[in-house]
Amino acid sequence: xxxxxxxxxxxxxxxxxxxxxxxxxxxxxxxxxxxxxxxxxxxxxxxxxxxxxxxxxxxxxxxxxxxxxxxxxxxxxxxxxxxxxxxxxxxxxxxxxxxxxxxxxxxxxxxxxxxxxxxxxxxxxxxxxxxxxxxxxxxxxxxxxxxxxxxxxxxxxxxxxxxxxxxxxxxxxxxxxxxxxxxxxxxxxxxxxxxxxxxxxxxxxxxxxxxxxxxxxxxxxxxxxxxxxxxxxxxxxxxxxxxxxxxxxxxxxxxxxxxxxxxxxxxxxxxxx
Ligand code: PXL
Numbered sequence: 383x384x385x386x387x388x389x390x391x392x393x394x395x396x397x398x399x400x401x402x403x404x405x406x407x408x409x410x411x412x413x414x415x416x417x418x419x420x421x422x423x424x425x426x427x428x429x430x431x432x433x434x435x436x437x438x439x440x441x442x443x444x445x446x447x448x449x450x451x452x453x454x455x456x457x458x459x460x461x462x463x464x465x466x467x468x469x470x471x472x473x474x475x476x477x478x479x480x481x482x483x484x485x486x487x488x489x490x491x492x493x494x495x496x497x498x499x500x501x502x503x504x505x506x507x508x509x510x511x512x513x514x515x516x517x518x519x520x521x522x523x524x525x526x527x528x529x530x531x532x533x534x535x536x537x538x539x540x541x542x543x544x545x546x547x548x549x550x551x552x553x554x555x556x557x558x559x560x561x562x563x564x565x566x567x568x569x570x571x572x573x574x575x576x577x578x579x580x581x582x583x584x585x586x587x588x589x590x591x592x593x594x595x596x597x598x599x600x601x602x603x604x605x606x607x608x609x610x611x612x613x614x615x616x617x618x619x620x621x622x623x624x625x626x627x628x629x630x631x632x633x634x635x636x637x638x639x640x641x642x643x644x645x646x647x648x649x650x651x652x653x654x655x
Contacts (some may be wrong), residue, residue: 383411383412383413384412384413384455384456384607384608385412385413385414385415385453385454385455385456386407386412386413386414386415386454386455386456386457386458386603386604386607387414387415387416387417387454387456387457387458387478388400388403388404388407388414388415388416388417388458388460388600389416389417389419389457389458389459389460389471389474390403390418390419390458390459390460390461390462390490390596391418391419391420391421391422391460391461391463392416392418392420392421392422393422393423393424393425393426393431394421394422394423394424395423395424395639396422396424396425396427396428396592396593396639396640397592397593397637397639397640397641397643398425398461398592398593398596398640399425399460399461399593399596400416400418402593402596402597402600402640402643403416403458403460403596403599403600403603404416405643405644405647406597406600406601406604406643406647406650407458407600407603407604409647409650409651410601410604410605410608410650410651410654411608412604412607412608415452415454417440417443417444417474418436418440419435419436419437419440419462419463419467419470419471420433420434420435420436420463420464420467421433421434421436422434424639425592425593425639425640426498426499426500426501427498427499427592427639428639433463433500435464435466435467437466437467437470440470440474441470441473444473444474444477447478448477452478453478453480453483454478454483455483455484455607456483456484456485456486456603456606456607457474457475457478457479457483457484457485457486458486458488458599458600458603459471459485459486459487459488459512460488460490460596460599461488461490461491461596462490462505462509463500463501463505464505465504465505465508468505468508468509468511468512469508471512472508472511472512475512475515479515484517484518484603484606484607485515485516485517485518486516486517486518486520486599486602486603486606487512487513487515487516487518487519487520487555488520488521488595488596488599489509489512489513489519489520489521489525489528489529490525490595490596491505491506491509491525491528492522492524492525492528493522493524493525493562493590493595494524494590495524495534495536496524497528503528506528506529509529510529510553513529513550513553513554513555514553514554514555515554515555516554516555516556517555517556517557518555518556518557518558518559518602518606518612519550519553519555519557519558519559520558520559520560520561520595520598520599520602521550521558521560521561522560522561522562522595523538523543523546523560523562523563526546526550526560527546529550529553530546530549530550538563538564540563540565540572540581543560543563543572544572544574544579546560547560547572547573547574547579548574550574551574551576556575556576557573557574557575557576557612558573558574559571559572559573559602559612559616560572560573561594561595561598563581563583564583564586565581565583566583567586568583568584568585568586569583569584569585569586569624570582570583570584570616570620571598571616571619571620573612573613573616575612580612580613580616581616582616582617582620582621583620584620584621584624585624585628587627587628587631589627589630589631591627591630591638591639591640591641592639592640593640593641593643594623594626594627594641597622597623597626597641597643598619598620598622598623599619601615601618601619601622601623601650602615602616602619604654605618605619605654608654618650618653618654621653622643622646622649622650622653623641625646625649625650626641626642626643626646627641629641629642629645629646630642
């Protein structure tokens with residue numbers, strides 16, 4: 383069985399980060415280890431959320447894992463939040479990244495042109511250090527412009543996104559997958575492997591839910607570790623994420639703080655066949 387380690391926060395309520403990565407990746411038949419770098423009462427879109435930095439505990443966990451000689455087929459790094467946590471992640475990479483395993487990095491820090499609450503732009507330079515080591519960099523459009531030091535704009539053409547992907551690859555990651563890309567009333571993702579572009583677009587619902595990036599990156603990581611190509615992985619991740627959004631959108635009593643990925647899991651397993 384393949385093993386992924388997911389390194390991000392636990393937001394106790396809010397359906398993002400570890401509470402999404404763990405069930406999705408496990409359901410794909412992959413062992414899922416977690417390194418929770420912080421503990422929040424909810425994700426940061428709620429008011430008055432609590433935040434506990436777990437860096438000291440994570441250092442002890444890393445030491446133990448090294449003693450046990452654990453290895454990971456894929457290292458998935460999501461929301462970090464602080465420079466100290468980014469330093470911890472860089473240390474983890476030094477300890478566990480090899481030529482054989484994959485590093486997927488979601489530079490989670492912003493969306494729709496705005497930084498997430500509580501995050502400072504100071505973390506961008508450290509994020510670029512991780513980008514250099516990534517096999518897959520998976521930003522949304524806002525994060526792409528922050529990493530490139532550009533101004534965010536709402537509307538874009540596909541050739542502008544392709545140029546953005548080329549520019550991001552110059553920071554150092556081998557492959558780029560940009561999410562939230564819109565084309566002719568549809569929404570999806572665009573990938574670049576240094577030579578070719580791959581994209582897939584699905585129905586766009588006029589809503590925005592938290593955690594869709596985490597659903598997408600968990601699925602992408604699961605596909606990649608199971609040996610699927612970037613093209614196949616993008617297709618499955620966009621289809622599954624869209625199904626989660628559709629189910630949430632159509633549920634009149636649904637929550638507003640995350641997507642209904644739970645009831646879409648059987649669909650994901652069909653996509654994986
Ligand atoms: O889904 C990204 C994410 C992860 N973790 C925390 C967040 C967010 C987005 O707001 O607040 C704590």
